Amino acid sequence: MKKILLPTDFSKNSWNAIIYALQLFKDEYCTFFLLNTYTPVIYQVEFVEIHPAEYDLGDLVRENALKQLDDFKTRIKKEFNNPKHTIETMVAFNTLISEVNDVVTKQSIDYIVMGTTGATGIKEVLFGTNTVHVFKNTKCPVLAIPEDFAFEAPHEVLFPTDYKLDYKNKHIKPLINILSLHNSRVHVLHASYGYELSSNQENNKKNLETHLNKITPLFTDVSGQTVTEAINHFQLKAKVNLLVMINNKHSFFENLFFKNTINQIGFHLNIPFLVIPAKT
Numbered sequence: 001m002k003k004i005l006l007p008t009d010f011s012k013n014s015w016n017a018i019i020y021a022l023q024l025f026k027d028e029y030c031t032f033f034l035l036n037t038y039t040p041v042i043y044q045v046e047f048v049e050i051h052p053a054e055y056d057l058g059d060l061v062r063e064n065a066l067k068q069l070d071d072f073k074t075r076i077k078k079e080f081n082n083p084k085h086t087i088e089t090m091v092a093f094n095t096l097i098s099e100v101n102d103v104v105t106k107q108s109i110d111y112i113v114m115g116t117t118g119a120t121g122i123k124e125v126l127f128g129t130n131t132v133h134v135f136k137n138t139k140c141p142v143l144a145i146p147e148d149f150a151f152e153a154p155h156e157v158l159f160p161t162d163y164k165l166d167y168k169n170k171h172i173k174p175l176i177n178i179l180s181l182h183n184s185r186v187h188v189l190h191a192s193y194g195y196e197l198s199s200n201q202e203n204n205k206k207n208l209e210t211h212l213n214k215i216t217p218l219f220t221d222v223s224g225q226t227v228t229e230a231i232n233h234f235q236l237k238a239k240v241n242l243l244v245m246i247n248n249k250h251s252f253f254e255n256l257f258f259k260n261t262i263n264q265i266g267f268h269l270n271i272p273f274l275v276i277p278a279k280t
Contacts, residue, residue: 002030002177005103005112007096007134009036010068013115017145018072020272021113022080024143024151027181031086033107034072036065037099038091065091096130097137104140111174113143135247135275141174144273153182154242154272159217160189160231161208163201165248165278172211174276175244179215186212187238188219191230241271248278 004021008014021032038061069089076087092099103109116131131144157179165171179186188208197205209217222230234240 002028002110003107004030004032005035005100005107005109005140006032007035007037007100007112007114008069008072010072011115013147015072016148017113017115018076019080020145020149020151021111021143022076022082022085024113024154024178025085025181026080026082027084029084031088032076033088033090033103033109034069035090035092035099035103036069037094037096038062038065039093039095062091062093097133100134100138104138109140110177111141111143112138113145116144116146139277139279141274141276144275146270146272149270149272152241154178154184155182156238156240157184157186157242157244158189158231158235158238158240159186159244160191160227161246162227163190163197163204163208165246166204167208167211169211171246171276171278172208174274176212176215178242178274184215184242186215186217186244187234187240188212188217189230189234190219190221191225191227192221192223194223235271242274243269243271244274244276246276246278 002025004025006014006018006021008018018032018034066089069091073087073089076085090103092102094102100112104112112134114131114134131142134142135144157175159175175186178184205219209219220234222234225233231243235243
């Protein structure tokens, strides 16, 4: 049975991610954990004349969150009545990253599915700070769903790589699990400026081919393009509807998302994005 964590702030964006997860895993027996975290502003004030507990603000926030989670749970059962799915709700007075990491460990979570923050004034989706922090700090596969992205079965999956990782089963299994659910095709993309692969990269490529041999991957090499350009061009040409990357430290993934500060992300994407941690 799969265990899927669904962080939510009760926004339209997070509900859209929940819908995606329910449909992506519709044929799998799953337990979905709806999680809301909260930190009331008054708790963040260093000096207050009256202790926050005297206001019962924590209890009020918690009760409101529990009610909204129950509303989501009722809505899920009404709109997606799937006997294979179990829904559990969780509310925590904690930061999002800390609580997500706790739940991932305690519940042995297989995937985190969450929404992204829409970028004002443009059609693309710019990943929000919370999403990027989860990418970077959680040792669990994270699937980020762009705002307003209507569910499509991931039939065409793009897997860019620099072949600098010694691929293990733990890296490829989260990808294989999703591919097997939807009879998907995976495109392995390598972009460079004409440099030959090192012997180590060649070995890693052969290793990757072995891991993916049961699903007949398509390997593509492009030159004269940055990784970002190659991804953008390829996803349009092949009508890709799921992007998958492994977050390997010092890889091009980290360069894309964490080269500057966490809020200065220069990469836009309008399809779901699965990030698999190199270390678990």
